[in-house]
Amino acid sequence: MSALEAALPLSSPVSSEGIRAFIERALCKVGLPHQDAAKVAELMTEADLTGADAHGIFRLPQYVQRIQTGGINAKPAIKVERTAPATALVDGNNGMGHLVMSRAAEAAIEIARETGVAWVGAQHSNHAGPAALYATMPVEHGMIGLYSAVASANHMAIWGGVEAMLGTNPLAVGIPAGDEPPVILDIATTMVSYGTIKNYALQGKSIPEGWMINKADGKPLTDPKRSNEGLLLPIGGYKGSGLALILGLLAGTLNGAAFGRDVVDFNADATTETNTGHFIVALDVSRFARLETFKAEVDRHLRDLRNSRKLPGFDEIRIPGEQRVGRYESRLRGGIPLSSALRRKLDDLAEELGITPLEA
Template identity: 80%
Template sequence: MKPLETSSPTSDRVPAAAIHAFIETSFRKVGLPDADAAKVARLMTEADLSGADAHGVFRLPQYVQRIQTGGINPKPAIRVDRRAPATALVDGDNGMGHLVMARAAETAIELARETGVAWVGAHHSNHAGPAALYASMPVEHGMIGLYSAVASANHMAIWGGVEALLGTNPLAVGIPAGEEPPVILDIATTMVSYGTIKNYALQGKSIPEGWIIKRADGEPLTDPKRSSEGLLLPIGGYKGSGLALILGLLAGTLNGAAFGRDVVDFNADTVTETNTGHFIVAVDVSRFAPLDTFKAEVDRHMRDMRDSERLPGFDAIRIPGEQREARIRSRSRDGVPLSAELRKKLDDLAAQLGIDPIRT
């Protein structure tokens, strides 16, 4: 079982409120309206609290740069087009992905209250942080949430290929429970997210073998600063490649959003609109069973799983979402670990924007 925290020995603990304030001030400085800056800051801080360290404040300098260079619209007119009782398509007007997907999730929850199930797609959006943020939103309303997106860059080939035509295209599912933590599964369809690779590069860490192979010869690549020479490997071999393909078609092509060769690498191109696509599904549990009964049954099954006999070498069985819940409590109390390297980047950003740095 992995330890609850895997931060660097040189990490500082920073209160979540300080991170939230810094993110909000940064976005206001580059033109986001106050309410939008506060909303994005809240969602990014939630990412850090939950342990999605490559998707919270870590992404702030990149987001700010894209806003400053015209790659993201700081004042979007997000539009919801309800196309049937249980479906909708959200046009994000090239706004921050967090704003677009929060609106999509709110719409899915609202529709599912009326129809029992709702599917909401989004286009003309941007990178929106960790998938679990959105899959967990319906859970708070007694619903099951399912979310996916076309990743904001292609780092994987179709199985057997050498051309990067697929992204890490994540899948997240949230299921409400009773006394147990909600079951929250959040996985990339690659062995690791590309944000993690960027974080390793920032901290000077080597990549474990099995994450990336060299495009030229298929041999392992372990230097994260040379990741542009390689391809991320899919989970489960050809199965992960196939899953990334299907999710890309559902989140991208179905919504009129970018997929395959049309995907813009937002790591390399700060100017071009990405037209990122997402989808979220909300399912009202009460249409199938009384909510309390369902939650109690989820609790029972999760306890059976956690208490089942373990293989040698495992000191515990992890249930998806369990450590996420514990990490939120821990970091809310003790602060979020930020590496010295990330603190330096954020201090540089503060100097560039003319604002106060994050306070420990």
């Protein structure tokens, strides 16, 4: 169960096609060309289908606002510059991050077919949804995918500091398997993503201790509506802080994109270009082993791990990514759960834009 499903009350589930069509209508209404709106809607709906509830339709009102106020370019001219045999840099022209990063992933896959490995960076982009969206794209082509980005706001301090100068800077890795679901690790470098904090605030729920601390005294902060007074805690103490730093330098500084004090908080500023940076790596498995042999070996190791002895108190051993498949199939059949509060926001958005509202 996702964080959103655990947050009651919920409205009636909405079909994935209903969500996709609503997102597309909204984005077309604010100026995205139909093909671009359809692509973004597809990726945002996939986020909801796989359980990344803080990165799907939940983000639509914010995206719409930024497009309307000029914070996002509705009609970007995205450019891919091949900088060496195995590298490229994508200039997103301040377009929707989903468009920029899907193009970057396509470039990485194309290059990796030629060279065996590709590293593609991106600049002048925007928030692009969950990291797993892009790490899984090479997997579908028999490749290993690795993705990271500079988060679209700073909510963490460097270890021992009190100024929010690091983001939740995510890391996602996708590894193909055979009969088993592919291994998909998608983690924030903080204890939880800031989107989850926003979701809890929308639900009126308290957040658990251990997620945030108060900047003033370092004590736990559990009221998500006071999150501006707090800092997200890193995973693993100083290790998570260090990982966020490294990923920020690779996704941001290396690409001529924002990092540190240069990051624009897209939650508080709807008009300024964020110059969000990302990178994606694609690695062709066949350059190391026969793809089918590798997949069979991955299957074997995953089964060994899943069937290993369990620690008392654990009913099962879960492999990263395996629940995405079941959740996707379940939500495709039974619909995507939306909180009543989110449903009201989407109804308000439909009225504001003059489009057909979301259908249950």
